[in-house]
Amino acid sequence: MPDNTIVQDTRTGKNPEASKEMVPPDHLTIKDSRTNKEYPVPIQNGTIKAMDLRKIKVSDDDFGMMTYDPAFMNTASCQSKITFIDGDKGILRYRGYPIEQLAERCTYLEVAYLILHGELPTKTQLADWTHNITVHTLLHENVKKFMDGFNYDAHPMGMLISTLAALSTFYPESKNVHDAATRKHQIHRLIGKVPTIAAFAYRHHRGLPYVYPDNELSYPANFLSMLFKMTEKKYVVNPVIERALDILFILHADHEQNCGTNAMRSIGSSQADPFVSTAGAAAALYGPLHGGANEQVLRMLREIGSKDKVPEFVKRIKAGEGKLMGFGHRVYKNYDPRAKIIKETADKVFEVTGRNPQLEIATELERIALQDEYFMKRKLYPNVDFYSGIIYEALGFPTEAFTVLFAIPRTSGWLAQWEEMLLDPEQKIARPRQVYNGYDTRNFVPIEKR
Ligand code: ACO
Numbered sequence: 031m032p033d034n035t036i037v038q039d040t041r042t043g044k045n046p047e048a049s050k051e052m053v054p055p056d057h058l059t060i061k062d063s064r065t066n067k068e069y070p071v072p073i074q075n076g077t078i079k080a081m082d083l084r085k086i087k088v089s090d091d092d093f094g095m096m097t098y099d100p101a102f103m104n105t106a107s108c109q110s111k112i113t114f115i116d117g118d119k120g121i122l123r124y125r126g127y128p129i130e131q132l133a134e135r136c137t138y139l140e141v142a143y144l145i146l147h148g149e150l151p152t153k154t155q156l157a158d159w160t161h162n163i164t165v166h167t168l169l170h171e172n173v174k175k176f177m178d179g180f181n182y183d184a185h186p187m188g189m190l191i192s193t194l195a196a197l198s199t200f201y202p203e204s205k206n207v208h209d210a211a212t213r214k215h216q217i218h219r220l221i222g223k224v225p226t227i228a229a230f231a232y233r234h235h236r237g238l239p240y241v242y243p244d245n246e247l248s249y250p251a252n253f254l255s256m257l258f259k260m261t262e263k264k265y266v267v268n269p270v271i272e273r274a275l276d277i278l279f280i281l282h283a284d285h286e287q288n289c290g291t292n293a294m295r296s297i298g299s300s301q302a303d304p305f306v307s308t309a310g311a312a313a314a315l316y317g318p319l320h321g322g323a324n325e326q327v328l329r330m331l332r333e334i335g336s337k338d339k340v341p342e343f344v345k346r347i348k349a350g351e352g353k354l355m356g357f358g359h360r361v362y363k364n365y366d367p368r369a370k371i372i373k374e375t376a377d378k379v380f381e382v383t384g385r386n387p388q389l390e391i392a393t394e395l396e397r398i399a400l401q402d403e404y405f406m407k408r409k410l411y412p413n414v415d416f417y418s419g420i421i422y423e424a425l426g427f428p429t430e431a432f433t434v435l436f437a438i439p440r441t442s443g444w445l446a447q448w449e450e451m452l453l454d455p456e457q458k459i460a461r462p463r464q465v466y467n468g469y470d471t472r473n474f475v476p477i478e479k480r
Pocket of ligand 1: 288318319320321352355357358360361410413
């Protein structure tokens with residue numbers, strides 16, 4: 031029997047049948063054709079609560095109506111005050127501040143404070159915050175030994191994910207997720223230690239001795255020192271490169287309910303500690319459709335090889351031979367505002383490092399794709415990963431380290447979202463429903479009869 035459920039939106043004024051007394055002013059009236067019953071469902075913030083649909087039943091023992099939304103295409107899983115995105119207009123704001131202003135005027139640590147606390151820090155707050163992060167940059171020597179156990183060619187993301195999870199065993203008090211002071215302590219630890227783990231992973235990969243943190247340096251400069259310092263007493267950072275890395279960190283700090291953040295919230299909702307939750311979020315980020323795309327962009331550009339091969343490559347993509355990495359986004363149906371800022375930053379970096387030859391191919395790829403019917407029709411624009419890899423390469427990072435560079439700043443976003451989830455009285459352990467479409471009951475068949 032076909033379901034002919036009729037839904038009317040009262041906000042449009044086209045619902046003369048709805049009861050005026052019992053129902054809130056903004057609601058949907060859902061008429062179930064199976065029973066002919068009408069259900070007013072309240073509308074709040076342009077959404078209805080999926081749980082309000084459960085009262086729609088054909089009989090008392092009916093479970094009730096659910097929504098079916100694979101990949102969360104149209105489901106809000108939380109209320110949040112952290113990040114706002116308007117994907118059609120290409121707008122991104124942290125706590126109300128446009129990303130362009132933050133990228134121009136702030137440091138990453140200032141932005142991390144904003145994301146986690148809701149307000150920009152005063153001078154004193156920023157000094158305290160910076161101090162609290164900086165005193166947590168060292169790793170326990172046993173963590174270092176743990177990292178030594180990885181094979182020489184271990185992927186830095188695999189090392190980062192595992193080491194983040196391993197930190198849980200060093201700080202068992204972190205399980206006390208309902209204590210605000212304990213949470214704060216782990217937040218300082220995680221933001222402080224992530225660059226050190228990332229740098230150690232890189233040095234291990236290169237067979238180089240680890241460089242311990244230099245707490246006199248800024249957050250990005252210390253990271254660069256841990257990566258690239260050789261025998262000199264003090265690593266001298268080029269200020270253009272230091273600032274470029276800080277801007278990249280700002281741009282990657284948060285991006286509302288993406289795959290990695292959703293993993294963070296979901297794992298954290300079981301009250302797992304923040305180290306294992308962050309490890310899970312980083313694992314989600316690692317995938318090539320998410321943060322792993324920056325690595326894939328560079329591989330793709332190398333595969334194309336030269337500017338004149340771009341039209342042929344685009345033809346293959348349109349024929350269904352893979353995806354144009356660094357293009358397209360679930361939310362942005364316009365130019366990703368972060369990609370714009372990265373492109374501008376790239377120009378400044380190239381003045382110091384010299385032009386990355388991949389840039390020419392990338393620019394040509396963008397030019398051709400943006401005027402191609404296939405990409406225009408599907409609203410596919412460059413995303414944050416399209417140009418970030420080109421800068422990372424110019425800064426001297428190996429391709430395998432790119433996603434790690436994404437994970438470092440995203441840690442502050444994950445932690446802000448994790449804390450917001452824990453403090454939200456509407457949140458519980460995340461546990462989606464399913465539509466079961468497997469076998470009905472059947473009797474066991476002994477092995478000799480199968
Ligand atoms: N190249 C070619 N075609 C694409 C691309 C692409 N990069 N992205 C989407 N399309 C096509 C799809 O094939 C689909 O076409 P169809 O309607 O003919 O079937 C249409 O555009 C819609 O795409 P979906 O896959 O439905 O979009 P979705 O929102 O599920 O996926 C995603 C978004 C995963 C980002 C996708 O665009 C993609 O795979 N891009 C390449 C990987 C990438 O750059 N990921 C980084 C995203 S940013 C980040 O996570 C930090």
